Amino acid sequence: MMGRIQFPSTGGRGTDMEDKVIEVNFGPQHPSTHGVLRIKVKLDGEIIVDAQPVIGYLHRNAEKLAEMGAYPKGMIYIDRLDYVAALNMELGYVLAVENLMDVQVPERALWIRQMMVELNREASHLIWLGTHGLDMGMLTPFFYCFRERERILRIFDEITGSRLLYNYFAIGGVYSDITPKAIDMIKEWTEDFGTKLEEIQSILGKSYIYVSRTKGVGTLSAEDVLSYGVTGPMQRASGIKRDLRKDSPYLFYDKVNFDVPYRTEGDVYARFLVRIEEMRQSIKIVKQVLEKLPQGDFYNKKYSKPMLVRLKATGESYVPTESPKGEFGIHLIGDGSSIPYRVRIRSPSFANLSSIPTMLKGYKIADLTAAVSSIDPVFGEVDR
Amino acid sequence: MSDSILVTSLDEALKWGTGKSLWPFTFGLACCAIEMMSAMGSDYDWARFGSDVFRDSPRHSDLMIVSGTVTKKMAPRIRRLYDQMAFPKFVISMGACASAGGPYVRGYSVVDGVDQVVPVDVYVYGCPPRPEALIQALKMLQDRIVAGRVKH
Ligand code: SF4
Numbered sequence: 047m048m049g050r051i052q053f054p055s056t057g058g059r060g061t062d063m064e065d066k067v068i069e070v071n072f073g074p075q076h077p078s079t080h081g082v083l084r085i086k087v088k089l090d091g092e093i094i095v096d097a098q099p100v101i102g103y104l105h106r107n108a109e110k111l112a113e114m115g116a117y118p119k120g121m122i123y124i125d126r127l128d129y130v131a132a133l134n135m136e137l138g139y140v141l142a143v144e145n146l147m148d149v150q151v152p153e154r155a156l157w158i159r160q161m162m163v164e165l166n167r168e169a170s171h172l173i174w175l176g177t178h179g180l181d182m183g184m185l186t187p188f189f190y191c192f193r194e195r196e197r198i199l200r201i202f203d204e205i206t207g208s209r210l211l212y213n214y215f216a217i218g219g220v221y222s223d224i225t226p227k228a229i230d231m232i233k234e235w236t237e238d239f240g241t242k243l244e245e246i247q248s249i250l251g252k253s254y255i256y257v258s259r260t261k262g263v264g265t266l267s268a269e270d271v272l273s274y275g276v277t278g279p280m281q282r283a284s285g286i287k288r289d290l291r292k293d294s295p296y297l298f299y300d301k302v303n304f305d306v307p308y309r310t311e312g313d314v315y316a317r318f319l320v321r322i323e324e325m326r327q328s329i330k331i332v333k334q335v336l337e338k339l340p341q342g343d344f345y346n347k348k349y350s351k352p353m354l355v356r357l358k359a360t361g362e363s364y365v366p367t368e369s370p371k372g373e374f375g376i377h378l379i380g381d382g383s384s385i386p387y388r389v390r391i392r393s394p395s396f397a398n399l400s401s402i403p404t405m406l407k408g409y410k411i412a413d414l415t416a417a418v419s420s421i422d423p424v425f426g427e428v429d430r
Numbered sequence: 431m432s433d434s435i436l437v438t439s440l441d442e443a444l445k446w447g448t449g450k451s452l453w454p455f456t457f458g459l460a461c462c463a464i465e466m467m468s469a470m471g472s473d474y475d476w477a478r479f480g481s482d483v484f485r486d487s488p489r490h491s492d493l494m495i496v497s498g499t500v501t502k503k504m505a506p507r508i509r510r511l512y513d514q515m516a517f518p519k520f521v522i523s524m525g526a527c528a529s530a531g532g533p534y535v536r537g538y539s540v541v542d543g544v545d546q547v548v549p550v551d552v553y554v555y556g557c558p559p560r561p562e563a564l565i566q567a568l569k570m571l572q573d574r575i576v577a578g579r580v581k582h
Binding site: 075082103122129177425 | 456457458460471472473511536540558
């Protein structure tokens with residue numbers, strides 16, 4: 047809990063500090079980079095003078111490839127942006143396309159979407175929690191989190207037929223209805239996930255080492271957050287209570303009851319608490335969706351599967367949604383053909399990652415992994 | 431020498447030992463890495479097959495699982511990491527991307543297949559492959575090592 051050290055400091059070694067600054071590479075292969083991030087770290091002794099992220103090691107031209115096929119074909123590239131929360135990505139795209147084409151979606155489909163998205167938010171946060179534990183030198187949370195995550199994945203497997211990348215949301219609805227077995231599985235999950243979460247939280251939160259390595263580390267002030275465009279749990283941990291689900295509700299978020307957790311400290315520990323609390327709120331949302339789920343169609347009969355590829359659109363639409371990482375937006379431009387003219391992706395991890403220099407300056411090198419993993423970057427989305 | 435009993439059985443023992451104690455290299459590239467983590471995790475628990483020791487340094491490990499899209503920017507780094515691994519070393523190419531470019535094969539920045547950079551022992555298909563498929567690949571590799579049917 048050393049906190050930030052102001053520069054210039056001599057580091058206790060006289061005034062010739064300038065010569066003593068060395069540059070160290072962190073990544074692109076490192077267990078704590080959550081993928082392929084490279085950070086150029088300038089060190090004065092143990093203290094970070096400057097840190098610059100280098101990205102692009104997973105640049106897969108998602109935007110351009112999505113512009114090469116019909117509207118529903120872009121979905122597979124959108125799926126693979128934030129691959130731990132694929133349904134959240136799909137939702138952004140599908141809402142943007144429906145907005146562009148004025149597609150009506152049956153109520154049941156919207157409720158199903160909302161529930162699936164919240165379940166996927168849980169899965170994403172569980173991965174974060176597990177790997178964050180690994181980065182802080184704790185192996186146990188990883189196994190606990192993956193045990194819980196597998197239960198969610200089994201639900202997805204039952205409903206969508208795949209474990210990680212689903213391609214489940216279709217223009218005008220969803221591809222398959224939820225089965226009674228899936229509903230039972232979800233009910234069972236909502237009942238005891240709360241206590242499991244408590245258990246996982248206590249492993250980390252009651253550990254003196256974890257708390258002292260995260261409190262007061264990697265702080266971002268509210269001004270920093272606004273100037274970098276940081277969104278999501280990171281923003282809410284810095285005292286800005288902004289959640290698109292509350293502020294500009296899409297789907298049926300205005301019809302369910304949930305809170306937006308926020309903290310004011312802006313450090314790694316605050317982000318941990320905000321994410322855990324978000325998971326609790328997601329359970330609440332899933333429970334309410336199960337109660338309110340209406341009967342009816344799960345897709346708009348006007349948009350049957352074979353004709354989806356022939357849909358044409360003109361105009362522009364931008365739909366921001368709240369993904370587990372922050373504000374995820376898709377900007378679509380249609381030129382009247384069945385292929386989108388432009389698919390622009392506003393990816394939250396990219397903006398969040400740009401705050402690394404401010405977040406790390408003045409801390410010890412040992413705080414680097416804590417700070418980087420608290421961002422929860424996913425490189426499919428950063429590099430696109 | 432080669433027909434002496436001692437050498438042959440030592441050889442066999444070595445092969446058996448190598449096969450049953452592969453130390454994988456923690457090296458996640460993209461989406462497939464999440465499924466690799468699932469295979470390591472509680473449900474699939476691939477420590478059962480003797481390769482639970484995930485090492486963070488290439489110098490400690492003898493199995494590289496290329497799990498994800500190989501971009502032109504990353505390819506030289508993969509080669510460098512492969513070169514840093516000590517012999518005997520094996521490579522599993524996990525997923526459509528690492529095997530042949532996958533859905534991104536038309537992209538300008540994607541290498542179509544990691545086998546253009548490093549020699550591959552086992553390919554796993556799927557996008558992403560399920561953890562069971564990865565475990566099967568591991569078993570296949572082990573069997574081949576024990577039978578002496580590997581290239582290096
Ligand atoms: S094969 Fe599929 S899941 Fe695996 S890295 Fe490529 S796109 Fe992702």
